[in-house]
Amino acid sequence: MTDGAFLAIDWGTTNRRVYRIAADGTVEATVRTDRGILAMEPAGYADEVAAIRAEMGDLPILCAGMVGSNRGWAEVPYLPCPADIAGLANALHWVEPGRTAIVPGVAWHGTAHADVMRGEEVQVLGATLAGLTPATALLCQPGTHCKWAWMEDGRIDRFTTAMTGEIFSLVQRHSLLAAQMTGTVAAGDAFLRGVADAQGGDLLARLFGVRADFVTGRTPAGDEASYVSGLLIGTDVWARRPAEAPAIGLLADPVLGALYSAAIAAAGGRATLVDSHSAFIAGITHIWRHAA
Amino acid sequence: MTDGAFLAIDWGTTNRRVYRIAADGTVEATVRTDRGILAMEPAGYADEVAAIRAEMGDLPILCAGMVGSNRGWAEVPYLPCPADIAGLANALHWVEPGRTAIVPGVAWHGTAHADVMRGEEVQVLGATLAGLTPATALLCQPGTHCKWAWMEDGRIDRFTTAMTGEIFSLVQRHSLLAAQMTGTVAAGDAFLRGVADAQGGDLLARLFGVRADFVTGRTPAGDEASYVSGLLIGTDVWARRPAEAPAIGLLADPVLGALYSAAIAAAGGRATLVDSHSAFIAGITHIWRHAA
The missing domain is CATH 3.30.420.310 (2-keto-3-deoxy-galactonokinase, C-terminal domain)
Structure with a gap:
C-alpha cells in the first residue's frame, strides 16, 4: 500500500508545500502556498485535502509539521528521542487508514528540560538517510526557532531549540x-x-x-x-x-x-x-x- | 551663590521629581509627576521651570537626568570616566548663570565599547558620599536598562548597561x-x-x-x-x-x-x-x- 506514488505535505505554521512523489521516488510536482495551519479552520482540513487531491492527483497523503499539533488537524503525540525513521513510520496517525496520515513530532526529555519539534524530524532524518550529511553529526535548522539536532548513527539522539x-x-x-x-x-x-x-x-x-x-x-x-x-x-x-x-x-x-x-x-x-x-x-x- | 537653598530636579524620561533642599541639606518638599521629557515640548522648558518655581519656591534649580539629552532641554556633553562630584560640578551646563543648571551625564570609553548614563551618576556618587555604600563597590540600578557602576575610591571608574x-x-x-x-x-x-x-x-x-x-x-x-x-x-x-x-x-x-x-x-x-x-x-x- 505504501510502495506507490503519494502526496507528501510539509504543512507548517505559515506555509505549506505539497510534493507529488512517484513510485520511484521522483518528485513530479511541487506546489507551495501560504495555507499554513494559521490560515485553516479546524474543521476545514478534510475539504482542504480533497482540494489538494483534486489538484495534485487522487493519491495517499502523508503530512508532517505543525499540522500534527493541537492547533492543526489532529494532535499527534510526540515520539521520544532517540527517534528514527522506523519509529516515526510505526507511530503515524492515520486520519483515514491507508489513505491519509500525519507524522508525529519528536520530543526530547532531558534531566532538567524538555524540547519538541514537528516537521524538522523529517528533514534531519532525511538528510542523513540521503547521505547529505554523515550519520553522526550536528544538524542546524535556523529560523524563528532554531533547531539543533545531535544525530547518532542516523537517529535523533537529542536536540535543542x-x-x-x-x-x-x-x-x-x-x-x-x-x-x-x-x-x-x-x-x-x-x-x-x-x-x-x-x-x-x-x-x-x-x-x-x-x-x-x-x-x-x-x-x-x-x-x-x-x-x-x-x-x-x-x-x-x-x-x-x-x-x-x-x-x-x-x-x-x-x-x-x-x-x-x-x-x-x-x-x-x-x-x-x-x-x-x-x-x-x-x-x-x-x-x-x-x-x- | 550655591550654599543656600535650591530646587533639585531628577528629570527622567517618563517621570520627574522636584525636591526643595534647604541650606542645611534638609529636604523640605518633594513633588513627583509624570512630566518626564517625553511629556515636554523642546520650547516648553522655560515656562515649565517658571511654573516649578511658582509652586516650590523662587530658588536656583539644578536638574539631572535625560533633561540633559538631545531629546531634553539642552544636550550636555558626557563627562568621561573616571568621574566624580567635582568633575560633574565643574562641567555643569548653565542655562542661566547662577540660576539654572543641568548636570552632565557620564560616558565610559572602553577598548571595544562605550557606555552612557544620565541621572544615575548623581545617585551612585551620592550613595558613596552619603556613606550608604563603601567608596569601592559595585553599584546596581535595575530597570528597563540596568546600570552597573564599578566605584573606586568614590569615583565612577567604569560602568555597563x-x-x-x-x-x-x-x-x-x-x-x-x-x-x-x-x-x-x-x-x-x-x-x-x-x-x-x-x-x-x-x-x-x-x-x-x-x-x-x-x-x-x-x-x-x-x-x-x-x-x-x-x-x-x-x-x-x-x-x-x-x-x-x-x-x-x-x-x-x-x-x-x-x-x-x-x-x-x-x-x-x-x-x-x-x-x-x-x-x-x-x-x-x-x-x-x-x-x-
Whole structure:
C-alpha cells in the first residue's frame, strides 16, 4: 500500500508545500502556498485535502509539521528521542487508514528540560538517510526557532531549540534599537563583530552597547542590524560548541545559511549546507515506504 | 551663590521629581509627576521651570537626568570616566548663570565599547558620599536598562548597561511566551530556577524551553513570568561576577530590589539595599555645593 506514488505535505505554521512523489521516488510536482495551519479552520482540513487531491492527483497523503499539533488537524503525540525513521513510520496517525496520515513530532526529555519539534524530524532524518550529511553529526535548522539536532548513527539522539530569530525580530521591531536596525543583514564585518562579542556571554549589555556606541559616535550608523544578528546568532552558535562537533550540516535558505556558516566558522566549526527540500523529500519518502 | 537653598530636579524620561533642599541639606518638599521629557515640548522648558518655581519656591534649580539629552532641554556633553562630584560640578551646563543648571551625564570609553548614563551618576556618587555604600563597590540600578557602576575610591571608574528590563518586557508582551507570562513575578523557586539556568549561558534555548516544558506538561503553568525574569536577571547578574565584588549596593525599589538581591545571592554575591532617593539627594546636594 505504501510502495506507490503519494502526496507528501510539509504543512507548517505559515506555509505549506505539497510534493507529488512517484513510485520511484521522483518528485513530479511541487506546489507551495501560504495555507499554513494559521490560515485553516479546524474543521476545514478534510475539504482542504480533497482540494489538494483534486489538484495534485487522487493519491495517499502523508503530512508532517505543525499540522500534527493541537492547533492543526489532529494532535499527534510526540515520539521520544532517540527517534528514527522506523519509529516515526510505526507511530503515524492515520486520519483515514491507508489513505491519509500525519507524522508525529519528536520530543526530547532531558534531566532538567524538555524540547519538541514537528516537521524538522523529517528533514534531519532525511538528510542523513540521503547521505547529505554523515550519520553522526550536528544538524542546524535556523529560523524563528532554531533547531539543533545531535544525530547518532542516523537517529535523533537529542536536540535543542533556540528563540534566536524571534528575539531578533522583537528587538528589530519593538526595542530601543529599532530605529537603528533598518539596514540589510549581511555576513560581513559588523555581523562578525557581533559573533565575536557574543562569546563573552553578556548579550544584554552588548545589546545596549549598540545604543551607547551610536550615542557616543563610536561606530558608523547603518550596520546595526547585522551586528545584532551576529550577537544573537553568535550567542546561539557558541552555546552549541561547534568546534567539538564531528560534522555540522546546515539546513537553511541561502541568507540564513550564509549567516550561520559564518558564525559557526568564527566559533571554530565548519558547516556544510544541505538542501532542506531534498532532505524533507528523502525523509518523508523513507517514512512512507516504512509505513505499515 | 550655591550654599543656600535650591530646587533639585531628577528629570527622567517618563517621570520627574522636584525636591526643595534647604541650606542645611534638609529636604523640605518633594513633588513627583509624570512630566518626564517625553511629556515636554523642546520650547516648553522655560515656562515649565517658571511654573516649578511658582509652586516650590523662587530658588536656583539644578536638574539631572535625560533633561540633559538631545531629546531634553539642552544636550550636555558626557563627562568621561573616571568621574566624580567635582568633575560633574565643574562641567555643569548653565542655562542661566547662577540660576539654572543641568548636570552632565557620564560616558565610559572602553577598548571595544562605550557606555552612557544620565541621572544615575548623581545617585551612585551620592550613595558613596552619603556613606550608604563603601567608596569601592559595585553599584546596581535595575530597570528597563540596568546600570552597573564599578566605584573606586568614590569615583565612577567604569560602568555597563544591560537591556534586562526591556527584553523582559518584549518577551512578555510580544513573544510566543506572552500567553504563559501573565503571572506576578516573585523571587521564589521559579525565579531561582531561572537564575540557575542562566548560568549555562544559553538564554535563547532556555527561553524556548519555557514553551517546550509547557507543551510536554513538564512544569506546572503559572510561574513562567517569574522563571523568565530569573533567566534574564540571572544572565545580567552572572555576567557581572558578583562573587568577586568587594561590596554590592542595590539602588532599587522593593520589587526589583528583592529580585536582584536573590539573583546576586544565588551567584555568590551579597547586596545591600540603598535608598535611591536619599542617594540622589546626597549626590545633587554635593554637586550644588561644589558648583562655582
